Amino acid sequence: MISFEFTERDRQLIEEARRQAKLAAKYARDFEDAEDSLLPHAYPEADGCPDVRALLEAFVQETSGHKIINALLYLEDWYGGVPLREHRYSLGNTVLKIAGTAEQYDRWHDRTIAIGLTEPVGGSDPASVRTTARFDPVSRNWIINGEKIFITYAEGCDAVLVLARVLHPDQPQRLSTFIVEKGTPGFNVGPQIRKMGIRWEDTAALSFADCSVPAFNHVDGDLKKTLQSFSESRPVVAAYALGVSRAALDYTWIQLGNAGVEPDYNARLATQPMAAARLLSLEAEWEATWLTVVRAKWIEQREGPGKVESSMAKAMGGMLARRVTQACIDVLGAAGLSAAGPLEKLFRDARIFDIYEGTGEIQRLIIARHILGYSPKELN
Incomplete structure (x- = not known):
């Protein structure tokens, strides 16, 4: 049990x-x-x-x-809404732990390592990666060229783990990962991106122009190992969504209480005021999502990250945050849209949870393939 x-x-x-x-x-x-x-x-x-x-x-x-x-x-x-004390642990750190050697982990484990996957063309679809890492047999270094967009911790990180297409005279073309440290010539960080929500989060584009890194910086994380990091992080993103949803629900319950509307958790929804009945339905959805997140992490502790379980948590979390914040605004009307309260900001912040680290559509594809027994080529 x-x-x-x-x-x-x-x-x-x-x-x-x-x-x-x-x-x-x-x-x-x-x-x-x-x-x-x-x-x-x-x-x-x-x-x-x-x-x-x-x-x-x-x-x-x-x-x-x-x-x-x-x-x-x-x-x-x-x-x-924001952390009281900053903690910068990024997906790049997770890939380093999964795919790096003991020597690489010892060197960079205490650094903030952003992850560079998404590109201007094709988004985060691995098949569309155009960033290249060309091996130079003279210097024995890797020369990286390309662009990455929407990178979290782009400005504040110590290094970025870049997914690139390997160009090596003695190896087949494949995708692999490379650590590029801040200050490396040819590595540039763009301006902060103006966003609808999560405006406090450090997000910018990166560019690499003949950026030379030593062979030691090649973290041999193939695509499978790189994507494994998402199985660890997707339930955490769902936990973000739970936090925003909880804040929206708590605020709305307080406002309803001030208007004399109180929930009765022991009564049927049909007997409740309409506003209370709507929020109580969302409370049940919140509880179900919370259980899905905790179950995904429980499985990870026992067996390692579960790809399907993490996708279920992420899909539910993204959908929950959108539904809850929208409903809370609906219930409170114009007061919910006022900047004097938190709801309109929570509504904007909630949109990201269904987008980054794999959109809701991608999560549903992963789940459907598992249920139906299809490969990515058969169901895409």
């Missing part, structure tokens, strides 16, 4: 993370018109507050497991 009952340490960590999220909430709009600014390492309120992730590392044996609780801590970060 699977039990998702929290340990006492789980509860302490999550409650502390929620408390800190509420402290951070007042800064959530600071980047609405200041997208060129980067998040501070920590807000003043972080002084004296314990680092919940450090506590998780220290007391992990008293928890339900690092994978599960770490995902739920991200839920709380997004509940507050």
